[in-house]
Amino acid sequence: MQTLKIKLENCYGIxxxxxxxxxxxxxxxxxxxxxxxxxxxxAKTFKDFSxxxxxxxSIFTERVTIREIKDEFNTNLAPDQIFVIEPYxxxxxxxxxxxxxxxxTLKDRYEEILKQIEQEKxxxxxxxxxxxxxxxxxxxxxxxxxxxxxxxxxxEILLSLESLITERTExxxxxIVYSNIFDxxxxxxxxxxxxxxxxxxxIERYNTLIESSKYLQKGFNHSNAAxxxxxxxxxxFFKAKHSVNLFNGATNDTITSEDDFQxxxxxxxxxxxxxxxxxxxxxxxxxxxxxxxxKEFREYLFDNKGILNELANLENFQKxxxxxxxxxxxxxxxTLLEEYKKGKEEIEQIVAVAKSEQTEWNNVIEIxxxxxxxxxxxxxxxxxxxxxxxxxxxxxxxxxxxxxxxSKDVDESALLSVLSQGERRAFYLLxxxxxxxARKNSEQETVFIVDDIxxxxxxxxxxxxxxxxxxxxxxxxxxxxxxxxxxxxxxxxSGRLNMSRQHKLNTIKTANGITLIQEKYxxxxxxxxxDNFHTHSSMLIASVPFxxxxxxxxxNNTDFLLLTSxxxxxxxxxxxxxxxxxxxxxxxxxxxxxxxLPDPNKLMVDLIYEVADQIYxxxxxxxxxxxxxxxxxxxxxxxxxxxVREINDNAFWTGITKNQTSKxxxxxxxxxxxxxxxxxxxxxxxxxxxxxxxxxxFMYEPILxxxxxxxxxxxxxxxxxxx
Numbered sequence: 001m002q003t004l005k006i007k008l009e010n011c012y013g014i015x016x017x018x019x020x021x022x023x024x025x026x027x028x029x030x031x032x033x034x035x036x037x038x039x040x041x042x043a044k045t046f047k048d049f050s051x052x053x054x055x056x057x058s059i060f061t062e063r064v065t066i067r068e069i070k071d072e073f074n075t076n077l078a079p080d081q082i083f084v085i086e087p088y089x090x091x092x093x094x095x096x097x098x099x100x101x102x103x104x105t106l107k108d109r110y111e112e113i114l115k116q117i118e119q120e121k122x123x124x125x126x127x128x129x130x131x132x133x134x135x136x137x138x139x140x141x142x143x144x145x146x147x148x149x150x151x152x153x154x155x156e157i158l159l160s161l162e163s164l165i166t167e168r169t170e171x172x173x174x175x176i177v178y179s180n181i182f183d184x185x186x187x188x189x190x191x192x193x194x195x196x197x198x199x200x201x202x203i204e205r206y207n208t209l210i211e212s213s214k215y216l217q218k219g220f221n222h223s224n225a226a227x228x229x230x231x232x233x234x235x236x237f238f239k240a241k242h243s244v245n246l247f248n249g250a251t252n253d254t255i256t257s258e259d260d261f262q263x264x265x266x267x268x269x270x271x272x273x274x275x276x277x278x279x280x281x282x283x284x285x286x287x288x289x290x291x292x293x294x295k296e297f298r299e300y301l302f303d304n305k306g307i308l309n310e311l312a313n314l315e316n317f318q319k320x321x322x323x324x325x326x327x328x329x330x331x332x333x334x335t336l337l338e339e340y341k342k343g344k345e346e347i348e349q350i351v352a353v354a355k356s357e358q359t360e361w362n363n364v365i366e367i368x369x370x371x372x373x374x375x376x377x378x379x380x381x382x383x384x385x386x387x388x389x390x391x392x393x394x395x396x397x398x399x400x401x402x403x404x405x406x407s408k409d410v411d412e413s414a415l416l417s418v419l420s421q422g423e424r425r426a427f428y429l430l431x432x433x434x435x436x437x438a439r440k441n442s443e444q445e446t447v448f449i450v451d452d453i454x455x456x457x458x459x460x461x462x463x464x465x466x467x468x469x470x471x472x473x474x475x476x477x478x479x480x481x482x483x484x485x486x487x488x489x490x491x492x493x494s495g496r497l498n499m500s501r502q503h504k505l506n507t508i509k510t511a512n513g514i515t516l517i518q519e520k521y522x523x524x525x526x527x528x529x530x531d532n533f534h535t536h537s538s539m540l541i542a543s544v545p546f547x548x549x550x551x552x553x554x555x556n557n558t559d560f561l562l563l564t565s566x567x568x569x570x571x572x573x574x575x576x577x578x579x580x581x582x583x584x585x586x587x588x589x590x591x592x593x594x595x596x597l598p599d600p601n602k603l604m605v606d607l608i609y610e611v612a613d614q615i616y617x618x619x620x621x622x623x624x625x626x627x628x629x630x631x632x633x634x635x636x637x638x639x640x641x642x643x644v645r646e647i648n649d650n651a652f653w654t655g656i657t658k659n660q661t662s663k664x665x666x667x668x669x670x671x672x673x674x675x676x677x678x679x680x681x682x683x684x685x686x687x688x689x690x691x692x693x694x695x696x697x698f699m700y701e702p703i704l705x706x707x708x709x710x711x712x713x714x715x716x717x718x719x720x721x722x723x
Contacts (some may be wrong), residue, residue: 003022003071010065014038016514017038025503028469031481032504032507039451040451049082055067087455088455092428124329132178166334173323180297182318233258367468375400375401399418422457452484525626530543530592562584635685
């Protein structure tokens with residue numbers, strides 16, 4: 001991406017804003033936006049875009065909204081190309097954090113093993129579906145299998161049955177359809193007292209007949225015979241010209257073909273089942289199955305009368321059916337278990353590696369711990385599951401009490417309840433770092449909208465954030481628009497990230513919309529003002545506080561006190577002329593020894609009020625720093641002049657050596673407590689205009705951050721109310 005082109009109209013109070021952010025000469029813009037100008041609305045609009053949410057005007061919802069965010073080819077950006085870093089969002093957790101724990105080589109091998117096992121398992125389960133008739137959603141092979149054998153897992157059951165399956169050769173019930181018998185309604189019927197009594201009578205008669213059979217016996221019934229017949233046929237026994245001898249009680253009958261064997265067994269079974277008494281007992285049972293819901297089972301029972309004697313012990317019969325299926329499919333079972341045991345051993349090795357893996361996650365934690373001072377450390381409980389199974393990270397936190405030299409594991413809610421606001425913000429930043437690192441790893445082209453991320457942090461953590469933003473700026477797929485209402489942070493981040501002039505922007509709010517202009521003050525503004533004392537009265541006046549401090553630092557107390565008389569209303573304030581200031585400036589600024597100011601006999605206080613009026617009457621929305629200082633000085637002088645005049649106590653006034661504005665206001669409140677309008681205005685003045693404007697650059701930022709309209713309105717109120 002070379003250019004980010006935005007066009008916004010009626011977006012949460014942004015009436016209109018069009019701007020092309022040209023990233024070809026630098027990948028970061030810092031946008032200084034005083035409170036109320038557009039910062040939050042800008043970030044919220046981009047947040048909507050990234051989440052696919054509609055944007056609208058907060059108040060005038062009927063206004064048509066335009067939200068265009070495009071690249072240099074006028075192609076709309078994708079939502080995931082925008083990521084808004086909000087000042088603080090306690091609930092935010094990066095959805096991409098778990099990707100930092102993925103070792104793709106381990107994960108691919110892990111999934112490959114599982115796939116191989118699943119393929120073999122699927123082959124067996126599909127065969128068991130055919131045999132059992134269990135193809136429904138609620139009753140499946142695996143659910144019934146687990147229920148039958150103690151609610152264990154599929155592989156636990158197979159492993160526990162492995163020796164039984166290996167040793168057995170017969171599978172007498174492999175032709176029985178499980179679903180036809182173990183239906184809920186059928187099972188409920190089979191467990192009734194009447195059925196159990198009748199089946200007991202049936203089995204007793206059946207066993208009597210079996211004992212009298214020529215070929216069948218209690219230990220070798222029709223099911224065993226059918227199983228042997230099926231096995232002989234499947235193994236080509238008779239085709240190989242072999243024969244079977246069946247003992248008939250006296251001699252052996254020789255069977256030489258499959259058909260003869262089947263015919264003999266069928267006749268013998270019919271002899272048993274066609275017995276008059278057993279038919280009677282079967283009919284008694286059959287009569288109970290006239291219910292329409294049991295009709296299907298009734299039909300199945302007619303074709304499989306031989307299973308009646310198994311129904312006396314349903315739990316055992318249920319297991320025997322599964323045994324038969326598994327023995328019949330012994331090859332599939334054996335293949336699956338071999339694959340499972342082999343894969344399980346390798347998976348255990350992979351899991352061991354995954355648990356000890358040093359991933360990108362650890363790098364993020366290291367970045368965080370090195371830069372941010374917080375009383376906790378992260379501990380990942382399920383690293384192996386996150387790496388291999390794509391589960392969400394299960395985190396605990398180690399809270400460190402350094403004073404007591406103790407630590408304790410706590411969960412997130414307990415941790416947040418004891419952290420300070422700054423520490424909570426640091427925890428939020430940790431999640432942001434996770435997100436950024438994940439986007440870096442995936443080479444996701446991203447425009448970060450950074451909304452006052454360092455707000456309310458102490459200086460140590462604030463500079464840690466600046467350094468991290470610098471690292472983001474060095475990634476080839478990342479771009480940033482850093483929003484702030486704090487000029488100090490704006491200047492700091494601009495310098496640390498080596499931004500060029502065109503990437504340092506100020507916000508101008510007009511009736512027609514928002515305009516972004518290049519930053520005017522690249523360095524100390526005083527250096528620029530010194531060159532323009534003689535042509536710009538505003539710069540001359542704004543330099544008074546700076547030169548005053550130079551005089552104080554150099555021990556020139558006379559000049560210090562004279563210049564103080566232009567910051568506070570003193571006995572000589574009304575007499576100081578431009579020539580006096582020229583002389584003082586020459587003495588304290590060695591490079592201005594030839595300075596010559598216009599109108600040398602003009603009173604400085606008149607010049608200050610005159611320039612302040614010009615600034616107030618200028619309809620331009622741009623109020624430069626020097627103009628804000630002039631307005632602040634004019635407000636303070638007018639308000640203190642009013643206070644001195646109203647209090648009318650020269651001894652009190654001239655005896656004040658410091659904090660003059662506060663002390664005058666306090667005395668005024670005591671003497672004139674009923675003047676609530678004036679007191680309210682004076683409190684505003686004391687709050688909004690600092691009593692001292694030092695050479696130290698940190699101290700003029702409060703004025704710069706102050707909204708233009710507020711300062712102009714305060715000046716006008718001072719002129720009219722405190723006249």
